[in-house]
Amino acid sequence: MTISLYAFGGGQMVEAIIRAALKNKALAPETTFVTDINEQRVTYLQQKYNITAAVTTTQALQQAEIILLGVRPQDDWNAILKTIVKENPRAQVISIIAGVTLQQLAAATKVQLALTRIIPNTLTETGFGYSGVTRSARANQKIIEPFLTSFGKVDYIPEEQLDIYTGYGVAGPNYVYNFFIALTNAGVLGGLSRKQANAVALENLKGAARMLEISGKHPYELLDINNSAGGVGIAAQHELDASDFAAGVQNAVLAAIQRTTDLGGKH
Numbered sequence: 001m002t003i004s005l006y007a008f009g010g011g012q013m014v015e016a017i018i019r020a021a022l023k024n025k026a027l028a029p030e031t032t033f034v035t036d037i038n039e040q041r042v043t044y045l046q047q048k049y050n051i052t053a054a055v056t057t058t059q060a061l062q063q064a065e066i067i068l069l070g071v072r073p074q075d076d077w078n079a080i081l082k083t084i085v086k087e088n089p090r091a092q093v094i095s096i097i098a099g100v101t102l103q104q105l106a107a108a109t110k111v112q113l114a115l116t117r118i119i120p121n122t123l124t125e126t127g128f129g130y131s132g133v134t135r136s137a138r139a140n141q142k143i144i145e146p147f148l149t150s151f152g153k154v155d156y157i158p159e160e161q162l163d164i165y166t167g168y169g170v171a172g173p174n175y176v177y178n179f180f181i182a183l184t185n186a187g188v189l190g191g192l193s194r195k196q197a198n199a200v201a202l203e204n205l206k207g208a209a210r211m212l213e214i215s216g217k218h219p220y221e222l223l224d225i226n227n228s229a230g231g232v233g234i235a236a237q238h239e240l241d242a243s244d245f246a247a248g249v250q251n252a253v254l255a256a257i258q259r260t261t262d263l264g265g266k267h
């Protein structure tokens with residue numbers, strides 16, 4: 001069964017959510033509405049997904065079961081919440097805005113809305129990737145869950161963990177993309193063609209992930225299998241251990257978590 005949705009902000013993340021939710025039949029094009037201040041986005045979304053996208057459409061807002069807050073922390077979500085209170089205060093309101101807390105959202109209006117905060121992952125169409133989710137007292141899990149699970153796995157977490165989830169989990173594909181680039185460049189440096197290097201790295205990435213999943217082994221145990229005594233793997237391991245590899249990744253994650261908290265705090 002589909003649910004009607006009205007989204008404020010039709011940027012990258014809302015598009016990724018809608019694409020997966022339409023594909024998985026949690027949304028139907030005829031009851032999916034997006035408003036954006038950018039006319040080009042409106043035209044693009046309309047043409048690509050056959051949904052209604054517009055600069056404003058009050059009637060659709062009044063009828064929506066779920067309202068998605070898809071703007072950035074720096075945008076005027078305060079004014080959007082006031083519009084929601086005026087037009088449809090009973091809807092389930094889901095915010096994907098990084099760093100902005102339930103308390104900050106609630107403080108923008110006098111009426112208590114049915115708020116849920118999520119931090120979605122851009123891997124929406126893959127079936128992988130967790131959204132971190134924190135519900136307010138008024139949120140209705142039964143109504144929102146089929147929608148949430150249509151674009152990723154769902155992890156209900158305490159709100160204090162949402163910023164960590166954002167910098168670590170949701171920015172997570174970024175770290176993997178960077179690792180992939182570093183690795184494939186190494187293959188090319190070693191003498192493989194770009195095509196070969198990409199293909200080998202992708203297989204290894206998928207295979208190693210699967211190995212972690214099916215073996216249940218700690219990665220140190222898997223490394224032990226891959227590193228023969230006095231051999232090739234351990235020579236590479238020595239160089240990695242002597243480098244800033246681990247600290248670089250960890251510092252990047254900590255910076256992303258800090259940036260999430262700063263962004264929310266500023267607005």
Ligand SMILES: NC(=O)C1=CN([C@@H]2O[C@H](COP(=O)(O)OP(=O)(O)OC[C@H]3O[C@@H](n4cnc5c(N)ncnc54)[C@H](O)[C@@H]3O)[C@@H](O)[C@H]2O)C=CC1
Nearest residue numbers: 009010011012013036037038071072073075096097098120
């Ligand atoms: N891109 C990502 O990987 C993730 C993004 N998020 C969150 O999603 C939100 C959107 O991020 P992106 O899609 O990457 O940004 P984006 O910049 O692509 O999208 C924001 C959209 O909101 C529109 N907008 C701004 N003010 C508006 C208003 N008052 N009314 C209607 N539309 C308005 C903009 O024109 C733009 O199209 C942010 O709050 C971000 O923290 C959350 C998880 C992951």
Ligand SMILES: O=C(O)[C@@H]1CCC=N1
Nearest residue numbers: 098166167170171172
């Ligand atoms: O870069 C961003 O702001 C979004 C939020 C988390 C990941 N991407």
